[in-house]
Amino acid sequence: MAGGTIIRTRFAPSPTGLLHLGHAYAALVAAREADTGQFLLRIEDIDRDRCRPEYEAAIQDDLVWLGLDWQQPIMRQSDRMEAYRAALKQLAPFSYPCRCRRGDIRVALAAPQEGALPAGPDGLIYPGTCRGRPLSDAGPGDVIRLDAERAFAALTLDRIGFRDQAIMPGHDHILTREQFLDGIGDVILSRRGMGTSYHLAVVVDDTAQKVTTVTRGKDLFDSTYIHVLLQKLLKLPTPRYHHHRLIRDDSGKRLAKRDDARAIRHYRDDGATPQDIHRMLGF
Numbered sequence: 698m699a700g701g702t703i704i705r706t707r708f709a710p711s712p713t714g715l716l717h718l719g720h721a722y723a724a725l726v727a728a729r730e731a732d733t734g735q736f737l738l739r740i741e742d743i744d745r746d747r748c749r750p751e752y753e754a755a756i757q758d759d760l761v762w763l764g765l766d767w768q769q770p771i772m773r774q775s776d777r778m779e780a781y782r783a784a785l786k787q788l789a790p791f792s793y794p795c796r797c798r799r800g801d802i803r804v805a806l807a808a809p810q811e812g813a814l815p816a817g818p819d820g821l822i823y824p825g826t827c828r829g830r831p832l833s834d835a836g837p838g839d840v841i842r843l844d845a846e847r848a849f850a851a852l853t854l855d856r857i858g859f860r861d862q863a864i865m866p867g868h869d870h871i872l873t874r875e876q877f878l879d880g881i882g883d884v885i886l887s888r889r890g891m892g893t894s895y896h897l898a899v900v901v902d903d904t905a906q907k908v909t910t911v912t913r914g915k916d917l918f919d920s921t922y923i924h925v926l927l928q929k930l931l932k933l934p935t936p937r938y939h940h941h942r943l944i945r946d947d948s949g950k951r952l953a954k955r956d957d958a959r960a961i962r963h964y965r966d967d968g969a970t971p972q973d974i975h976r977m978l979g980f
Contacts, residue, residue, distance in 0.1 A: 709902075710741065711748065716759040716960065716962070723912070730939060737767055737908070739771065744891065780901050785887055787930075787931055788886060789832055794830050795830070797826050803821065806822070817881040819881065823883045828883065857874075859938055863939045913940060915943055
């Protein structure tokens, strides 16, 4: 408990593969940061094409094996489409439909320049081809994007920022309006066939679950600027942030779901104990 405030955290995996060492580290960090009984599990299953119930069951089984417990019931994003629709409606004044595919964006970005294409936390930085289209023009194949420039103007902000408990504590991490527009741009609020996006869902769900400290890997650090902007637009509170280190393989590469050999299930099958995994991860 920090300054009389209950510390509530969450671990929010997507059930698209087995739990690996990086996930285990993230879950253990979140659980250790939380006050007793304030650790939550959220299943981020908006990608219905890739999510599988057997992976969700395996993730929960591995977390219990690691010694973790969480409040019930578990929140599942697939049950929360109405909340995301309400948030999208609130963001309508700062949104527009976009019909561009990745190939269209690559062509638009490559036309006037050579070398690497500009990318940010949401992928290639959208060049604004569909900006200005009214939401009434949206079709089933469109995504919905945030008009970042309009959002900053509505909030009368010239910068956006937050503090982090793990990276330079006490320091304000700031992006100016121009840095946000150039380095992040018009992010997607609702993806085709999903009804939402990671950025929108995580902001809405963290508020719904009364999460006070968001713990996650450093790879999501730049995404936090997006989330703070959405929180301000939706008039939601901004939690504390703790971006922890990433677990990497022997070559220094961040572990991903495709790194099946690092799955907790395989360590268990080879006779490892929960204490072995804790020690392996530095706890």
